[in-house]
Amino acid sequence: xxxxxxxxxxxxxxxxxxxxxxxxxxxxxxxxxxxxxxxxxxxxxxxxxxxxxxxxxxxxxxxxxxxxxxxxxxxxxxxxxxxxxxxxxxxxxxxxxxxxxxxxxxxxxxx
Amino acid sequence: xxxxxxxxxxxxxxxxxxxxxxxxxxxxxxxxxxxxxxxxxxxxxxxxxxxxxxxxxxxxxxxxxxxxxxxxxxxxxxxxxxxxxxxxxxxxxxxxxxxxxxxxxxxxxxxxx
Numbered sequence: 227x228x229x230x231x232x233x234x235x236x237x238x239x240x241x242x243x244x245x246x247x248x249x250x251x252x253x254x255x256x257x258x259x260x261x262x263x264x265x266x267x268x269x270x271x272x273x274x275x276x277x278x279x280x281x282x283x284x285x286x287x288x289x290x291x292x293x294x295x296x297x298x299x300x301x302x303x304x305x306x307x308x309x310x311x312x313x314x315x316x317x318x319x320x321x322x323x324x325x326x327x328x329x330x331x332x333x334x335x336x337x
Numbered sequence: 338x339x340x341x342x343x344x345x346x347x348x349x350x351x352x353x354x355x356x357x358x359x360x361x362x363x364x365x366x367x368x369x370x371x372x373x374x375x376x377x378x379x380x381x382x383x384x385x386x387x388x389x390x391x392x393x394x395x396x397x398x399x400x401x402x403x404x405x406x407x408x409x410x411x412x413x414x415x416x417x418x419x420x421x422x423x424x425x426x427x428x429x430x431x432x433x434x435x436x437x438x439x440x441x442x443x444x445x446x447x448x449x450x
Contacts, residue, residue, distance in 0.1 A: 258436045260438060262441075269441040270429075277436035313378055315380065324395070325372075327380040329377075329379055330378040330379070330380075
């Protein structure tokens with residue numbers, strides 16, 4: 227079945243550091259790929275998505291590119307802020323199919 | 338103008354009780370879902386409904402019964418609550434397009450004592 231493998235956390239970075247959170251997947255067919263973010267005590271918010279190979283999703287300075295050849299969708303940000311501290315989830319699916327989530331990566335940014 | 342809402346936000350109850358969680362979406366979506374997030378933050382699908390019809394039921398105990406009175410509502414009823422049911426339950430909804438993302442509610446934290 228489909229699965230998502232995500233970089234294990236927790237990840238702690240200083241403000242303005244470069245961020246990469248790795249995500250790889252196995253899937254039948256051609257799913258859409260998503261990054262969701264969960265701030266403390268809140269629900270999940272869509273951060274960005276990509277719907278086909280080579281698509282790049284971007285939002286709030288975060289980017290991820292759908293790489294079919296490496297089955298990856300790594301999340302990157304050039305300069306993180308304290309407000310980026312949250313749990314980040316990579317997921318695959320789309321439409322009315324279930325989302326299959328990775329285990330989540332807790333990110334803490336220190337000033 | 339909340340998109341996906343859930344009630345209650347917190348639910349504390351004793352083992353053996355029966356409880357319900359309600360979910361409503363005002364996005365006009367066709368499909369709604371229930372996910373369970375455990376203490377390690379792992380998220381797993383429980384059910385999904387498309388236009389009031391059950392389409393996904395992921396090996397969830399029979400004590401859990403979803404009900405969709407209309408396509409804007411999906412409620413979750415849990416019978417004979419057990420300690421292991423303690424978790425955060427998220428409702429979500431999406432359009433029926435192949436690439437549509439899911440929109441999540443704020444979650445219901447269920448604690449069974």
